[in-house]
Amino acid sequence: MNKIDQQNIQVGEIANGLPLTIPVYRLKGDGSGKSVYIQANMHGAEVQGNAVIYQLLEQLKNLGLRGDITLVPYANPIGCNQKSGEFTLGRFDPITGVNWNRLYHYNPELVRRFAGQSDSLSDQELRDAFKAALVEEVEQRLNGPQHALTTGKRIALNLQRLAHQADIVLDLHTGPISAKHLYCPEYARASARYFNIEHVLLIPNEFDGAMDEAAFCPWWQLQTQLKRQGRDFEVAIEAYTVELGSQERIDLTEALEDAQSILSYLNYQGVFVDAPYQPKNMQRHACYLKDYVAYYAPMGGMIEYLAGLGEHLKAGDAFARILRMERYLSEEPLHTLRFDQDAIAILHFASASVNQGTELYKFFTNTFDL
Amino acid sequence: MNKIDQQNIQVGEIANGLPLTIPVYRLKGDGSGKSVYIQANMHGAEVQGNAVIYQLLEQLKNLGLRGDITLVPYANPIGCNQKSGEFTLGRFDPITGVNWNRLYHYNPELVRRFAGQSDSLSDQELRDAFKAALVEEVEQRLNGPQHALTTGKRIALNLQRLAHQADIVLDLHTGPISAKHLYCPEYARASARYFNIEHVLLIPNEFDGAMDEAAFCPWWQLQTQLKRQGRDFEVAIEAYTVELGSQERIDLTEALEDAQSILSYLNYQGVFVDAPYQPKNMQRHACYLKDYVAYYAPMGGMIEYLAGLGEHLKAGDAFARILRMERYLSEEPLHTLRFDQDAIAILHFASASVNQGTELYKFFTNTFDL
Amino acid sequence: MNKIDQQNIQVGEIANGLPLTIPVYRLKGDGSGKSVYIQANMHGAEVQGNAVIYQLLEQLKNLGLRGDITLVPYANPIGCNQKSGEFTLGRFDPITGVNWNRLYHYNPELVRRFAGQSDSLSDQELRDAFKAALVEEVEQRLNGPQHALTTGKRIALNLQRLAHQADIVLDLHTGPISAKHLYCPEYARASARYFNIEHVLLIPNEFDGAMDEAAFCPWWQLQTQLKRQGRDFEVAIEAYTVELGSQERIDLTEALEDAQSILSYLNYQGVFVDAPYQPKNMQRHACYLKDYVAYYAPMGGMIEYLAGLGEHLKAGDAFARILRMERYLSEEPLHTLRFDQDAIAILHFASASVNQGTELYKFFTNTFDL
Amino acid sequence: MNKIDQQNIQVGEIANGLPLTIPVYRLKGDGSGKSVYIQANMHGAEVQGNAVIYQLLEQLKNLGLRGDITLVPYANPIGCNQKSGEFTLGRFDPITGVNWNRLYHYNPELVRRFAGQSDSLSDQELRDAFKAALVEEVEQRLNGPQHALTTGKRIALNLQRLAHQADIVLDLHTGPISAKHLYCPEYARASARYFNIEHVLLIPNEFDGAMDEAAFCPWWQLQTQLKRQGRDFEVAIEAYTVELGSQERIDLTEALEDAQSILSYLNYQGVFVDAPYQPKNMQRHACYLKDYVAYYAPMGGMIEYLAGLGEHLKAGDAFARILRMERYLSEEPLHTLRFDQDAIAILHFASASVNQGTELYKFFTNTFDL
Structure with missing residues (x-):
């Protein structure tokens, strides 16, 4: 049975001075496979991802792991707890109206810089250096003057710091009343078949502030830029927003299904030593974002x-x-x-x-x- | 086909000066039966009663009517339209927190006064005089100084003025996520069998500010008082809160079922000349409020x-x-x-x-x- | 310099499992004088009381104390932190609409029981026994089944447990945009002159759920009952709601003024060994609650x-x-x-x-x- | 005395079907001067602009007018009336979180089209044609399929249709707790001296969805584009966001001051036949948006x-x-x-x-x- 570590990271403080913390669970792989980052509940009412992380942990603790796995339930401690009437008002900051999932960081300048300096680097070196630079960008902001960070930005940057360290990023959301669907970057469409999700939305290479985009856009932009310079460089990262169904609902049985869908995708990505998870045989309907x-x-x-x-x-x-x-x-x-x-x-x-x-x-x- | 009249009564004004109005629909009976008052959506998220009123109107326009019927959808124009996030925050005044359904008026002094003066009056005379007095009480407050009325009180009194004129009062609500159930005053339990509602809550003679209580408490209190004085006087009014199921949901098929349930009860009360509505054969579970x-x-x-x-x-x-x-x-x-x-x-x-x-x-x- | 102790008591849990805690500061007296309980910020936007507690602590740490003093800033960790737009929406539970300051406990049965058993007890014995019984009543509820307590009740009972142990209870509030004023029970009007507050509201012996009422009503009811039985028994407790001015505002200079007003009253009550605080010479306008x-x-x-x-x-x-x-x-x-x-x-x-x-x-x- | 016309334009419907209307006041000039559009209260809590429009109307009705003047108080009937607790929650749509003042329309394609076709047109012809095109763009959207418009977009477009018809556009806002300040496009800085506003923010030619930007950006972009093509074309429009002070506050005396400030600017722009309004002699501090x-x-x-x-x-x-x-x-x-x-x-x-x-x-x- 794998060891699971818990770390509670502080991502803010509320008005009466109590700290806002997020629980981060980590399992170590043997280093031979891709690392994984999965978060849930960035929007307050979208709680089912927490149940999926529960079911994932129940499975993961018994699997042979090649890559490290990081799981973050309750990713937004303000959103989770913001009630207005019976329902959770957690889609946007109640003070500013800003959507919590539009606050991630992206610096196109970084891509330009790396594209200009990449000649001397092997693909692996470039990947390592670029990943390190992405993490450092985020850390610089987190460690810079605290009065330059909004409440939501501080939460987002703390999560993004974790996400940039992984090769695979899954952001678990739900719709309002919704069928399951997957936001998939166009370049990764082949992988979408390994999730048990009937509806797949193919999204272009445009940054609009969301976690999945923050994870893949820099890599995809770098690939595009290098392509123009004549170099073939593979996007090293896959990142998805997984829409699990409807908000304001916990269903542990359904969560087990969704965990198996994710495990099937991770298995395909070689994250496990030897695991049985396979995608279901189902029709998958795709649609372009436009x-x-x-x-x-x-x-x-x-x-x-x-x-x-x-x-x-x-x-x-x-x-x-x-x-x-x-x-x-x-x-x-x-x-x-x-x-x-x-x-x-x-x-x-x-x-x-x-x-x-x-x-x-x-x-x-x-x-x-x- | 019966004539339906519409009157829009003004029950308030919002900050930019626009009037708050409520649509009131009326059908005239031949005067030989009990009159009926039905309202819906006093709590903003409890919308299904509007659909039930729609289905009632569709039936009522073709029935022979003994009593007058008054129907009020969208009873609370502030509650209906108060959003906070995707959901309707309409259970209480967003400014004060006061539950919109705890603001009706009851003056126990009126009961004492009538109990003391009733000797010379026949039952019919007493009923007429008491009903007139209840309406007048409300009108005095509505016509008194406007600076003495809160926002919610003005809405409640406008509705109560209509309700006191009827012999049967139905206040259509829903629970949050809920089975159908009926709030029934203990003295009217025999009538509860004519609704197609599986769960019946028997409530005592205590005024807590709700519409049903405001309608029946004065009559029940008067009966009790007269009983102590040795006179048998029947409660002339029946009033119920009908909980139609879950909030934030419109279902026209279900609404037709609920309309038929209400029509069955009204038919039993002799409101129609000749109508086919009969209660369903079902087990009805009762429970005391305590x-x-x-x-x-x-x-x-x-x-x-x-x-x-x-x-x-x-x-x-x-x-x-x-x-x-x-x-x-x-x-x-x-x-x-x-x-x-x-x-x-x-x-x-x-x-x-x-x-x-x-x-x-x-x-x-x-x-x-x- | 007096020793100040801090205890953080847990009064609830929010949806993501984080505990809600309240900081409780305590200073010990020599036991020769009355004990004091002061809380602030039960309503979320009414923050100035926290600044007054700050200024009180700055003074109290250097005074000779006869009685114990307990100070509770941020009394309501949900209300303090409930934003809706820029302002704090902390007057009522955002889920139920219930005013946070209407949830304290009062059991009239306890008064009846003590009035019936008091003959054999001296005044001091009666005071001690009644005080112990009030605390025990609250503790029983807190220690009873957790599924019987609402969110607000749990907070209120935790505070009330502390308040019942004191002889003097001050609940620091503010109005919306407001002059300073004092809610003073009619029996304690003589004491109101020792606060530097120009406007005094004299309130009757009726329990409506507020902290001040919860503190003094049982004692005043007991006095009234014993009076009827022919025994003179002094109300052992004084409790006030102090309205410090306007909400959503921190002013440390003003807070020092208000601290001195409170210290003047406490000095009059003999709480300090030797302290200079005297009431200001000012006209005080009184008004009955009606x-x-x-x-x-x-x-x-x-x-x-x-x-x-x-x-x-x-x-x-x-x-x-x-x-x-x-x-x-x-x-x-x-x-x-x-x-x-x-x-x-x-x-x-x-x-x-x-x-x-x-x-x-x-x-x-x-x-x-x- | 000038004739004032009122038109109530419908900009939406709320859930209970009641129409949302905005009052539009119009005064006709003799056609020899610039036309003016002034709106207030797009953000719900920013009410002082309504008082300024009141004071403007009181003055304007007695002035000789060269240009037409359109004044719109209560520009956002949802924002004005959205309470959450005591305060007005009107900075963003309570359902989506979108800032009401980021929803105006701008189509850069229109600039490109006009820049490409302008050779045959005189400056005056170009101005007239471009103004007509801007209005038409907005009307096409308003008259297109209703299911393509969000709640806020419909309000914004209705206002923008009025604004594009004017030569001078003033959007009256306030800060939260704020000194008076003026958002002024860099090209119009000379005009800023005619307002009695001590603080002037100079903003660049970037469209971020606000009313002032929607009014001037197309013209400024067109000027810039034509400049590149070698033609000097003056920006025909001036548009400002006027920040009047603090929100949640009506002060009619202050409003008269602010009306005089605006009248001074309009007088400078030649809107009046013969009017006494002159700017105050004061130091004006400028700052670039960056x-x-x-x-x-x-x-x-x-x-x-x-x-x-x-x-x-x-x-x-x-x-x-x-x-x-x-x-x-x-x-x-x-x-x-x-x-x-x-x-x-x-x-x-x-x-x-x-x-x-x-x-x-x-x-x-x-x-x-x-």
């Missing part, structure tokens, strides 16, 4: 969500109804919403009552098999 | 809710698990919760992440068949 | 608060204006509000934008010199 | 704000203290904060209780006289 379409409420009202999670709609199918009881006499009180393309309903809003302009559904369109 | 037990989280953590809505538990059965991932190494990370009595799980908290002391479940105990 | 009048916004709009804090108004004086810019053409856009009695403006709402029915001002009326 | 420095709380605690609004600090001066009462014994409970450059304190956070990483102060550094 074809991932949000549908906003065309009027205010009460929504009956008709399209099920993962449901395949034909153009013109009804997917929701809006009830407007203040207009029972003056106009039709029930409006049926239809989408004008073939689509897969991936997620919908968590509440039945919406303002005009609230995001109701998100759809995969122009899908294809992976 | 035996309705809340179970608070004995520790902070992430909850897996195991007991289903309406599930019958034996003493010692597991009903939930608490995951505490920060203690994976230092103690058992999974705690199983068991309840020490036989019970029916009626509702549970809406979020999976809880502080120590959050209400997790509410249970019927010491239940009996109605 | 004459403390709230004025609610008679319409929605933007408020210009004209009456200063502590300002004395004559009947008919303007105290505020409401701007309604959506009606610039359709009606008078500026409304002047006047109050119809002589009054002292004690506090006003914290925001300039109000719904119809928001509490704008609170006024002392029918005031008299103390 | 030198506008935020200072974040280096630890959690309770803040005493020492530096006054507009106060000039020397490097090393104390500007705030942090009280940490949970560490009274274990470390120094009072920490003094000092800034390492000469600076002007422009604004500070609205609450005294802060997490580590909360923005405490914003400072002008490297200031110079305008």
Whole structure:
């Protein structure tokens, strides 16, 4: 049985001076394989990842490990604990409105610098030096003047410091009410088949502040830059946002399924000495990010969500109804919403009552098999 | 087809001066039967009652009506529209914390006054005079100095003015995540069998500020007082809080079921000339309010809710698990919760992440068949 | 220099399992005088009491103490840290809406029991036994089943356990935007002159859940009951809510003033061996709680608060204006509000934008010199 | 006396179906001068601009007008009315966290198109055509599919449609607790001297979603592009964000001062036939946006704000203290904060209780006289 270490790292302080800490669990591999970083619950209501980390630990403690594994539940101690009414208000900083998952660091200058200096380095040397530089960038900010860091930035940088040290990064999220889906960088699409996740979103090489992007963008940008200079350099990192289903829900049985999906991917990546995990035989639907379409409420009202999670709609199918009881006499009180393309309903809003302009559904369109 | 009238009554103003209005729908009966008042959505997230009113209107417009019927969806225009994150924060005034459903008016002095003056009045005269006095009490407050009314009181009094004019009052609510259940005053338990609701909570003659209590308490108190004086006087009013299921959810099919349940009760009360609605043949479990037990989280953590809505538990059965991932190494990370009595799980908290002391479940105990 | 002890008591756990603790500071007296309990910041935005405790500690460490002194800053670790936007949302539990200062415990049965058994006890014996019983009542609840305690109740009981052990209890609060004022039980009015507080609210013997009431009500009820039985028994406890001014504000200079006001009162109570603190020579305006009048916004709009804090108004004086810019053409856009009695403006709402029915001002009326 | 027209434009619908409307006031000029657009209260707590519009209307109705003037108070009917506790939570959409003032539209493609087609057009023709195109861009989005617009985008576009029709655009904001300051595009610095505002922030030609940027960026970009092509074309528009002081505060006397400041600027721009308004003789401190420095709380605690609004600090001066009462014994409970450059304190956070990483102060550094 593997030894598991726990370290509680401090990532902030609240107003009454109590420290904000995050538990970090670590298992050591024999050094012959890729290292792994997995975090959960960066958004406060997205709790199921903690259960998945529980189930992963239950499995990992009995496996032969080639690479080191780091697991971080409760990654955001402010978000986890921010209630407003019964629900967890943990998608953004309650003070500033900033999405907690848009605060990771990326310095394009670093890529330019390495692309300019790489000639003398072997691929392995370049990888090692670049990885060290990424970690150092983050540490410099963490160790710089404390008055230059926002609350969210300090949390994000602490996590990013851990993530940059790994070869594989998984950020466990959920949608509001959602089917499982995977955010996968386009270059890693072949790997997406090793997760047991039916819906795969292929994302381009653009940094928008999220953890997965912070992990892979520098590497992908470096590859692109070196390619232009005539050198083939493989992206050394894979990073994914794994959307586990719906928020505000713990299901340990489902979590075991999701743990097995992740273990299947890690097994494919050679993280384990000898492990049985294999991907399920299933159809995987892919969609480019540009074809991932949000549908906003065309009027205010009460929504009956008709399209099920993962449901395949034909153009013109009804997917929701809006009830407007203040207009029972003056106009039709029930409006049926239809989408004008073939689509897969991936997620919908968590509440039945919406303002005009609230995001109701998100759809995969122009899908294809992976 | 019956004529439906709509009136929009103003119940307040918001900071930018826009009026807060409530739509009131009315159907006239032939005057030979009891009048009915039904409202929905006093708590902002409890939206399903609006769908039930929709389905009721669809039926009522084609029925022969003996009594007048008044229906009020969106009863609380502040609560309906108060978002905090994705969910509706409409259980209490966001400024004061006061529960919107604890602001109705009751003046015990009025009962004393009528009990002292009733000798010369026939039962019918007493009923008419008392009903008029209840309405007048509310109107006096509404027409008094505006600077004496809080935001919530003004909304409540406007609704109560409508409710006191009816013989039957239904306040449509939902639980957080909940089985259907009915709050029924003990004196009206015989009537509870005409709703298609499996779980019935029998409540005593105590005023705690809610609409149902505001409607029946004065009458019940008057009956009790007259009884002491040796006069038998029947409570002229029936009032219920109908808990339709879970909040933040619109389901028009379910709403039709619930409309039929209400129509069955109204039919039994002779509201319709000739209508087909009959109660379903079902087992109805009753519980006294004192035996309705809340179970608070004995520790902070992430909850897996195991007991289903309406599930019958034996003493010692597991009903939930608490995951505490920060203690994976230092103690058992999974705690199983068991309840020490036989019970029916009626509702549970809406979020999976809880502080120590959050209400997790509410249970019927010491239940009996109605 | 006195020794100061610190104990951190745990009063709860948040969702990610981190403990909620409160710092308790204690100084020992020589046992010849009354003991003192002072807490601050039960409502999250009311922070100035923490600064007053700081200034008290700075003084107390150099004084000769007869009685023990216990000081508790940050009394409510949830309220202190609950942000919503820039401001602290700490007046009520964000999940339930329950005011954190309405959750203290009072069991009238205990008074009845002691009044019935007191004949054989001397005054001192009765005091000791009753005090012990009050503490035990609270401890029983704290040590009972954890699933019977709400989040707020657990915090309140932990504080109340400390408070019942003292002879003098001060709960440091602030208003929203407020003049200093003191909640003083009617029986203790003579003592109110020893605080440097211009406005004194005299409150009756009714328990409404607050800390000061929880501390003095049992004693006052016991006195009243024994009086009826023909025995004169002095209330052994004095308890006050001290309203220090406005919320969301730390002012260490002002805090020193307030510390000296408290030290003057404690000096009068014989808590110190030999200390210089004397009350200021000032006019003190008293008002009965029934004459403390709230004025609610008679319409929605933007408020210009004209009456200063502590300002004395004559009947008919303007105290505020409401701007309604959506009606610039359709009606008078500026409304002047006047109050119809002589009054002292004690506090006003914290925001300039109000719904119809928001509490704008609170006024002392029918005031008299103390 | 000028005729004032009011139009209420609908910018959305809330969940219970009630329309969200904004009052638009218009005065017609004789067509010989620049037209003006002024809006207020896009952020809910920033109410003072409504009072300034009130005072502007009181003046404007008696002035000879060359250009048309459009004034929009309560520009954001959701933000104005979003309470959470006593304060207004109106800086961002409570559902998404998106800052309401980052949602305006800018299409750089339009600039490229016009720069490519401008040869045949006179300056006046180019101005007219480009202005028409900007309005049309916005209208196309507003008139396109409703399900493509978020709640905030719909509000922003409705306002932007009005703004693009004017030659001068003023967006009235406030800071949290703040000195008056002006966001001024670098090209318009000469005009900044005509406002009675002591602090001027010079901002570059970068679009970040705000109203002022949306108004001037297209014109400035077009100028820059044409310059590269060898044509001198003057920016036809001036647009400013005017920060009026502190949020949550209405002061009609101060509003009259601010109205006179704006009238002085408009007079300079030739908007009036013959008007007396002249700028005050005052020192105006300018600072480039890159030198506008935020200072974040280096630890959690309770803040005493020492530096006054507009106060000039020397490097090393104390500007705030942090009280940490949970560490009274274990470390120094009072920490003094000092800034390492000469600076002007422009604004500070609205609450005294802060997490580590909360923005405490914003400072002008490297200031110079305008």
